[in-house]
Structure formats: structure tokens, C-alpha cells
Amino acid sequence: MRADAQRNRDKLVEMAAQAFAADGVDASLEEIAKRAGVGIGTLYRHFPTREHLVEVVYRREVEGLCQAADELARDHPADVALELWMQRFVDYIATKRGLATSLRLLLTTNSTLFSDTSGRVSGAMRSLVEAAAASGKIRPDVDASDVMHALGGIYSAPNTPDWRERSGRLVKLLMDGLRFGARG
Amino acid sequence: MRADAQRNRDKLVEMAAQAFAADGVDASLEEIAKRAGVGIGTLYRHFPTREHLVEVVYRREVEGLCQAADELARDHPADVALELWMQRFVDYIATKRGLATSLRLLLTTNSTLFSDTSGRVSGAMRSLVEAAAASGKIRPDVDASDVMHALGGIYSAPNTPDWRERSGRLVKLLMDGLRFGARG
DNA sequence: TAGACAAACGGAGGCGCCTCCGTTTTAGTG
């Protein structure tokens, strides 16, 4: 791929991520192209349909989330890393919710998308939880899938305006529970 | 509702059914309005979104299918009625397949749609099967849900060009199996 | 039957989608 093509593609994905986050999946593609500083034709060459673009943005989101797990684990104590990551997980769910309509269509078409991403995310959570348990920062008798399950509450809430705040409190509460009775 | 409004609404649904069958859910709404002899504004007043129109067309399709069961039962021997109805069921699946994308969205939004329609359809099949079994035209040791299950094959085939022919043969084969060992 | 008014009609206009193709840029070659 030519250097300019790569640059434009990256810029398009970047702008699309912002636009989808701000305006939902129905954000104007022409606006996205304009903000990326390219013509609409260029956008369509890279991404033949809106769904293609949504998928790339979504995979990028998942990628960022998983990469953050590694960085947080490197830069913070294990329990703090877990908490920060879960707060970021809330953001991820928010964007996933925004992309839901398109994702539903994608998931029925491209079945690898779901298995790819859900595997990656739960893997990231697992390693954070196990590291925290091993270091004694949280109680040892918890399983990563239990924690994931406990986070399930953030899915259920409708799009209330205070959803983010409530989800943040849910994470803190969960962390308190996890730290209770820890060795460290 | 004013008489002219009712007339226009009926005409719109009629034309929409034809258009969706011919061109899929992406059929032009402006074309549908034109063929119904009304302006595009009238279409949008009756059906604020494409999905509203799809839902009404779909319910109408289900309605017609269930009503056909009664009529066929009245006008034909029980086994013939069952066979004719299953042939019509194939058409129904074909249109349902065509509307699939929109229906998927509708089903997640309006949960009564699925329970309403699938209940009605399986009820119609049940009464046809039971009547045929009771009259001795087909073997008595079959359950309506088994027959429905046997028809499952018509779902699986991708949109091959000969799908309709193959489904028709499937129905005939199934009927032969049902008639085998019947009293009458 | 005339008159009034609520309800329905219809299409112009503005916007986004997407295709198509002439123009520009890049990377490789002599």
C-alpha cells in the first residue's frame, strides 16, 4: 500500500471513530471524509460500505482496550490497573452500544467478528484479575468470569443520562468487594 | 379515519408488498408512493419510517397465510389442503427472507411481533395437520411440530436460483411421507 | 344545500449516499 493511501486510511478511521462516538452510526460519511481532508471517493474506495468502516472502528476500539490492559499492568499496581481498566471497559461498552445496530448486522454476516473480539476482551480481563489476585492486592477466591459477570449490570441500563456515572460507581463498588479480605 | 385516507393506506400497503417482493426491502419509497397514486408525503404520514411499512406488510403476509389455511381447509380434502398450504408457506418464507434485514431490527425493538406471528403460523399448521390426521388422509402418528421441523430445510438453503423448485419438491416428498400408511 | 374546519394530500427542497471518471501523485526505471 502506498504511503499516502495508508495515511489517508488512518486519518479516516480516526475521524470516523470520533464521529461515531459523537453522532452515532448514522454520522455523515461526507463529513467524515471532509474532516479527514480527503474526498468522499477516497472514503468509499477504502470502505465500500458504512458497515466496513464501522467494523474497522470497532476492531480498533477492541484493540485499544486490550492494549491498554498491558500498559496499565505495566504502569500501576495490579489492583489499580484492574480498576482503571474496568473504567475504560465502561467506555468501550458505551461505544459498542452506539454501534449496536450496525454490529448486529455485521455479527450475523461475519461470524468471526464476535468470537475474535469477545475472546480478546475476556482474555485481557483474565490476565488483569489473575495478576491482581497473585500479587495479593485483591482476594484470591475470585474468577475472572465472575468479575465479568458482575459487570453485566452496565449492559442492562437503558440510555439514561447518568448511565456513565452509575457505571463508574458500580466499578468502584466491585473493586471494594474484590479488595475485601486481600492479603496485601 | 377518513375514507380517502383508508383507501390510500390500503393502496400503499398493496404496492409496498409488490415492491418489497420484487426488489427487496430497499425498494424505493418514492416509487411505491407513485404507484399507489399518492405523494411521498402521504406515504410518510401513514408510515413514519421504512420499518413501519415493512412491519405492516409482513403482518399482512402472515394474516393472508393464516386465512388461507381456513379457506383451503374448507375447499379441499384435508391432505390436499395441507399440501397446498405448505406450498404457500414456501412463498411466505421467501418474502420473510427478503425482509430479513428489517425484520431483525424490528424483532429486537418490538418483541411482540415475533411471538404474535410465529404463534399464528404454527397454530394454522397445527389445525391443518390435525384435521388431515383425524380424517385419515395422512398417518395419525405425526405431530404438527414434527412437520414444521421437517420443513426446516427450506430455511437453510442459501438464495440459490432454484430454491423455490427444490422447496416445492421438499413439500411433495414430505406429503408422500405423511400419506404413507394413512387409513384413507 | 351552503359553509366551515379538521384532516389529508402532494411535491418542492435540502441533505446524504454512492458511483464514475478525469486528474494528480507516487514509486520504480533507464
Next chain:
DNA sequence: CACTAAAACGGAGGCGCCTCCGTTTGTCTA
């Protein structure tokens, strides 16, 4: 460097979506 072919760019144009509002029609009352 100059040249060239391949690749990428960009935006005009055509089409469908949907809203908005001035016009028409049906229905009810006197």
C-alpha cells in the same frame, strides 16, 4: 533526473430519503 505506469485522489452528478407547509378534500352542521 526525466519518464511512465499504476495507484490513489476528489468531487460532480444522479438518486432516494424525509420534512415542511401551502392546497385540497371530506364530513358535519345549520
